[in-house]
Amino acid sequence: MKNGVLYGIGVGPGDPELMTLKSVRIIEESDILFLPAKSREECMAYRIAAQAIGHLAEKEYLCHEFPMVSDKELVDQAHDEIAKLLAEELDQGKAVAFLTIGDPSIYSTYSYIQERLAADGYEVKTVSGVPSFCAVAARLGIPLGLGAEEIHILSGYHEGHMLSKQKGLENDVFHQEDKGTRIYMKSGRQLETLLHHLQDEMRCREIQVYVIANCGLENETMMIIGPDSEIDVSDYRYMTTVIVTDKRM
DSSP, X not given: OOSOXXXXXXXXXXXXXXXXXXXXXXXXXXXXXXXXXXXXXXXXXXXXXXXXXXXXXXXXXXXXXXXXSSOHHHHHHHHHHXXXXXXXXXXXXXXXXXXXXXXTTSSOTHHHHHHHHHHTTOXXXXXXXXXXXXXXXXXXXXXXXXXXXXXXXXEHHHHHHHHTTOOSGGGOTTOTXXXXXXXXXXXXXXXXXXXXXXXHHHTTSOEEEEEEESTTSTTOEEEEEOTTOOOOOTTOOSSEEEEEEEOOO
16 A cells, blocks of 8 residues: 555535635645645635635646546546546655545546545545535425435436437336436536436426536526426526436425
């Protein structure tokens, strides 16, 4: 085992008051921050943490962007470069805090680096953060699950992509078997397609559809979708969560 430790730290969905005491303590105790962005100013996770930790700007940091492209070779190359960059710091015995929004175990770029460094014998520890969908449920004042209800976490990008290739109810695109709550993350450019298909689903079964972007931030935006609602996703980009529930009443 090498000397340094990499901490993958979830800073929560946006509200700095949702950062855990443990995440604040480890960030303060770490020797260096790693920020998954082009610059410190462009890193959402850093901006969240800086509101909770007043002297964070004084801490040493490294930045490296994660490419958001479908070219697996290019993505793997970037992951290898980042793992090598962090290994150089860990070899010096440093504690490195890798900041990520939400929770590090849910669709996080950190997971790719965690896997590489752990395989190379480095000590890697993950610090949980509040997931966006939990903050969204709290903001809406709704339960995600009651009794025996199931909770499904899905990639909105994959769902929207698949739905755009299918037509009609005969293809069972509406997951009739998925009772309970569906949480769509990472919808991106497929968000509008996903929402239109959810509107189609509403005409066949009773569901409620909530859409929130930037939950807990100053530019938070919310929609409650009906079967005939106008769909405008111009204000809904990367940090958007869609929650679908069966109507309980």
